Amino acid sequence: MASVAVTFNVDCSCTDHGEEVFLVGSHKKLGAWDPTEALPCTTSAATFPRWMSKAAKLPNGSRIEFKVVIRGPRGNRWEHGENRLLQVELPLAAEAKKIVSLTWGETGVKDAEDEDIVGALPTAGEFFRRTSSPGGDGPLSKIMEPGTAMQKRGSRHLCRNNDGQVNQEMTRTPSLLLINFEKFNEEAARHEKELDAIEERAQLNRLQRKMKSTHLIERMAKITDTVDSSKMVLLQGFNWESWRSGGGDWYSVIGKRIQMLHDMGFTDLWLPPCSQSVAPQGYLPSQLFNLDGSKYGSQAALETLLEKCHKHGIRCLADIVINHRCGDKQDSQGRWNQFSSGMTTRPSFAGVGDWGGWAITLGDQYSDGSGMHAPDKADGKFDAAPDIDHRNPKVQDSINIWLRWLRLQVGFDGWRFDFVKGYGAEFVGRYCSKSHPAWAVGELWTDMHYDHHGLCYNQDKHRQALVDWVNATGKKSTAFDFTTKGILQEACRLTQFWRLRDCNGKPPGLIGWLPGYAVTFIDNHDTGSTQRHWPFPDDKVMMGYAYILTHPGIPSVFWDHIMDWGDEHRKKIASLLKARRDSGIPVDAPVNIQCADDTLYLAEIGQPPALRVALGPRPAGQPDMNYWSHGPNGHGYRVWVKRTATPQVYTSLGPTPEATPLASRANSPRSKKSEEGLRVGTEALTAETLKLMDSSQLRKLRDRLQGMLQATETALEMKRTATNAVVCCAVLEVTSAACFVFTSHGKALVRHPGTGESSATRGTREMCLSQNLVNLTCAANSFRTMQRISDAQRRPTEADVIVPLYPFLCYVTSAMLAVSIAIMTTSACVLAKEPYHVLVDGTFLTHALQQRIHVKEQLPKMLEGRTTPMTTGCILAELRSLGDRALGAAVIAKGYYRVKCGHDEHPIGASKCILEQIGRTNDRRFFVATQDPELRQQLRGIPGVPLMRLNGPVPQLEEPSDSTRRLAREGEEKKREPSAWEKPKLPELKAKEVLREALASKPRAKRKQKGVNPLACKKSMKTKAGAVPSMPPKQIPAEPTAKRVRSRRMGNRSRAEVEAVLAASKATPAQGTADAAAMKRKRGRR
Incomplete structure (x- = not known):
């Protein structure tokens, strides 16, 4: 098809300095509606405001739509109105060139032959001259186009200065006398019709509002x-x-x-x-x-x-x-x-x-x-x-x-x-x-952050986008918590429940930062259903609902899970909904995460706690059943709900009751006074018991409880009826309180006692974990027994009070033993000596500051020895870079001993710096305290690195890795091997050992009776004058003196026997042992 070279003349006076005019349209020569590929136009001081483009070859007979775009520093400005239409049609005999003219803001396109294009401007003498310039530097020349152009909208008053330069400011504004009044009337009539339509619609709206609604x-x-x-x-x-x-x-x-x-x-x-x-x-x-x-x-x-x-x-x-x-x-x-x-x-x-x-x-x-x-x-x-x-x-x-x-x-x-x-x-x-x-x-569904290991642990950037979106709406709208969906799905799928706690100990999704505007969910029509773009594992769905229906936020349930998955599944979800409704937790309830590791997630929701949930295959233990009641449970999850009645046992998990119900049954003032004294004493002892945090105080608990038993027996001899039950209940209350102390503190330390433990130690540890459940059951049953005894008005026996306490005392002893083993074996694995060097990172300090834990005081109590908290310059730099969020942690870390890491001028990441300080073998014997799971996972691959973290408010030593255990076994084997200087002396040492055993087996001869000591002096008997001795002194006959033979080192053994033993020692060990046995039998026959 033949093409036509089309040149565009654009009349545009609304441009500013730095702006250019482009033509963009449907043909590829005009950019195909892409402003970056548009056809540019140029102008000059002499031709402004007319812009001219280069010739664009367009196919003959085509219809082209286009528009004018002004491009400048402030962006692109498109002209309003309908698209311009250019019909490219030229006769075959005509020259294949075409010039079109158009004006910014007006529709339509004109051929250049229909109008006069300004060429060489006439001289100033042909027109009248203006004597002064209102805005120029001197008199201006007013130059007008020929008369034929006076009727066209594109005409302008072209004004020049005396030096011949065009004055653009005065040239831009067209004269009102040159307006095309026909087009002006048409536009005015059209605008009038639009105003009439708007007024009519407004009238209809007013009438509509009068309808009864x-x-x-x-x-x-x-x-x-x-x-x-x-x-x-x-x-x-x-x-x-x-x-x-x-x-x-x-x-x-x-x-x-x-x-x-x-x-x-x-x-x-x-x-x-x-x-x-x-x-x-x-x-x-x-x-x-x-x-x-x-x-x-x-x-x-x-x-x-x-x-x-x-x-x-x-x-x-x-x-x-x-x-x-x-x-x-x-x-x-x-x-x-x-x-x-x-x-x-x-x-x-x-x-x-x-x-x-x-x-x-x-x-x-x-x-x-x-x-x-x-x-x-x-x-x-x-x-x-x-x-x-x-x-x-x-x-x-x-x-x-x-x-x-x-x-x-x-x-x-x-x-x-x-x-x-x-x-x-x-x-x-x-x-x-x-x-x-x-x-x-x-629905703000954005991509989460992944690396070569899978989903990253830190998803703060993802949930920050949700927070920013909610704030940008003026908090007029909530948002679906896709962060919680992704992390919970990965934690349940891979059994990695450590993902459900962020570095600050809070839930990792939007519910951890903005719970009142978070809508949690498991699946929807996009992620699940038949699309399954990002489905939750089918066998873990109930575990996911156990999480979102017990945690803060607004939970959302998917239709398929209650309608298409069967009645049993619907009943399980309904039971979780009932537990949430009965507990009455607010949408922004605080979450106390007590445990979040590979196989167990345990948290309490509310303040005071109203819901308790456990996820994972590992048992979470039994809480105080006087405070909690059993809720929904299923495969991989269990829920407890707070009881509505006031708890009757003092525990560390709930408020202290104001009075014991049994105390109100004694009517006499004296009984009430004595019972009040017992109650106050019990409260004081309970408060003191709840402060037990380290093993040195735990050792005193057994003696204290034994003393309480004796005092209780004495009180049982003096009290009667209801008062006896009060005394027994006081003992049981203290027992329960101490048991909960071990539940929250001792159990965290007993869980991983270390490496190299024997079968007996392992059995003790397992017994400690299981005995906790038995003790709680015994305490609750004994309390109910005391109530029945009081109702029967009989005196409780010794067995009613003391028997339930013995299992608990056994548990106390086992717990203290396991805690000691944990510390000793961990220290032995890394061959560390006091003072222990603990390298503390920023995540550990931030979490400790939130839990109000004094790290410098608690570390010596946990490790039972002197410790030196340490940090590096990179850790301090990272804390300072976080600003006010980590200001407290930075101040604390500044007071620790600073390890020279060599990165003072160019700090690196804290995790990378810690890995460099540890090296491949941890030669400097560092303990590492961190809350970063990725760093802990990397450090577990290095042998001999003990790891510490905070499990809620409790410091915890992690179980040593396989590489650390292997290092400990190799160290023990090296200790048992003889050194280089001992190996040559082994034969001589073995010979002496055989000789010593042989000589020790022969009985020694009895020593002969010794004679009179020749050095002794015999005093003469003096009698008083006139006294007659009763009997004469006894005369002892003198014995012949014999020469005393000085015994040698070999005693009274014969030389032949000694030579025989020496000869046997030079033989093989088996032969020497046989000869020594034969010699022993020979002596026996003698």
Whole structure:
């Protein structure tokens, strides 16, 4: 096809300095509607405001649509109005060139032959001269075009200065005398008609408002005025295939189950998109006001369902899809960008929702270039339908009217905004402010952060995006907590429940930062159902519901899980809903995470605790059953609910009761006084027992309890009836309190006692864990026994009081033994000596500061020895970079001993710095205290690195890794091996050992009786004068003296025997042992 070289002359005087004029259109020579590939135009000081382009070769006989765009530092400015149309038609004999002329702001295109293009300007002498210039530097010359151009809109007064330069400021404004009055009258008449139509519509709106709708507003007020987010439970009332069910009347299917949903405790119902849609699921809406075109049912069926829900106190949320919209008509170029509202019943709504290409963002594939704005930074890409321009005031007005119509006329209570990452959050806030919903929720589904190991532990950036979105709406809307969904799903799937606690000890999702605006869920029609884009593991679904239905936030339940998975599954969810309702936890209830490791997650929710939940395969133990009652439980989860009655046992988990019920049964004032004294003493001892935190105080507990037993026996001899029961109950209360101390503190230390433990030690540890459950049961049963004894008015026996305490005393002893073993074996594994060097990172200090733990005081108590907390310059730099959030931790770390890491000039990450200090073998024998699970996982691969972390308020030594255990065994084996200087002496040492054993087996001969000591002096007997001795002194005959033989080292053994033993030692060890045995038998025969 032949082509024509077309040159464009654009008359545009509204440009500023630095701006340029471009032509963009449907042909690729004009950029194919891409402003970056548009055809540029140029001008000069002599020809301004006329811009001229280079020749563009366009096919002959084609129709080209185009527009003028001004590009500058402030962005692109498109001219308003319809697209310009250029018909490229030239005869074959004509020259293949064409020049067209156009003016900014006016429609239509003219050939250059129809008008005079300014060429060489006439001299100033041909026209009258102005003597002064109102804004120039001297007298100006007023130059006008020829008379034929006076009737054209494109004419201008071209003004020059005396030096011949064009004065652009005066040239820009056209003269009013040169306006085309015919076009001006046509535009004025058209504008008058538009004003008349607007006035008529306003009159119809005023008449419409006079209709009786008071009953509707009153009915809506009954629902919306009682909104309490702490009691809200949302149900998604459909799945991806619901449009196929019920024969096209899904609303009737839901209506039959409203009573059941009310009984289960659902307060809100999320319904599918209700407008006519290109896709049957409703997420490609077309005619917004046409509710009869929906695949889920008619408008009448929808209004009937809404009215039935309101009668049962259930609010209904409409699924609002306004990021995109499908046109129901095509424009002249075949683009589906012509929209109609679908409203046929209310004349006052005429034109509302009837959009054209101007409602679509510029640059969209469905755009015709008549829009006002390009996509914003917050806009997500959605190619299936035209992208709506929410910055257009007409679009905003239409959506506000549609939402108010759904709210007041149809009867919806709130909104669920779909695909909110496709438009700004501020528009959601505006729409909510205009429509006044009971509440709203937005779907901000963004990608989470992954590495080569899988889902990253730290997802703060992901949930920060949710917080920013909620704040950008002016907190007019909540948000679906996709962060909690992703982390909980990964924790349950891989049995990694340490993911459910962030570095600050809080839940890791939006419920940890902004629980009042977090809507938690397990699955929806996108992640689950038949699409399964991101499904929760089917065998872990109940574990997930046990988490979201017991934690803060607004929980959401998926339709499939209560309707399509069977009655048993529905009953389990209903029991969890009942536990949440009975506990009465608020939407922003605090969460006390007591344990979060690989196989167990244990947390208490509320202040005081109202719910207790355990997830994972490992048993969590039995809490105080006087405070807690058993709740729902199933595979991998268990829930306890706070009892409504006042607890009767003093525990560390609940408030202290004001008085014991048994104390009120003694009527005499003396009994009351003595019982009050016992109660006060018990409270003091209980408070002191609850302060037990380290092993040095635990050792004193057994002696204290034994003394209490003796005092109790004495009291039993003096008291009677009800007072005896009070004394017994006091002992049991202290026992229970001490038992809970071991439950929360001792058990955390006993759990991993270390490496190298014998079978007896392992059995002791297991007994410690299981004995805790037995002690609680014994205490509760004994308390009830005392109540029955008091009711029977009989004196309790010694067995009633003392027998239940012996298992607990055994538990105390075993717990102290296991704690000591844990510390000794861990120290032995790393060959550490006092003072222990503990390398503390920022996460540990931040968590300790939140739990109000003095690290420098608690570390020596835990390790039972002197410790030196240490830090590095990189750790301090990381804490300082966090600003005010870590100011306290930075001040504390500054007081620790600083290890020289060599990164003073260029600090690196704290984790990387710690790994460098540890090295491959931990030669410096560091203990590492950190809350970072990724760092702990890396350090567990290095042998000889003991790890410490805070399990809630309790410091805990982690179980040594396999590499550490291997290092400990190798160290023990090296100790038992002989050294290099000992190996040559082994034969000599063995010979001496054999000789010593042989000589020791021979009995020694008895020593002979010794004679008179020749050195002794015998004193003479002196008698008094006149006294006669009773008998003469005894005469001892003298014995012949014999020469004393000095015994040698070998004693009285013969030389032959000694030589025989030496000869045997030079033989083999077996032969030497046999000879020694034969010699022993020979002596026996003698």
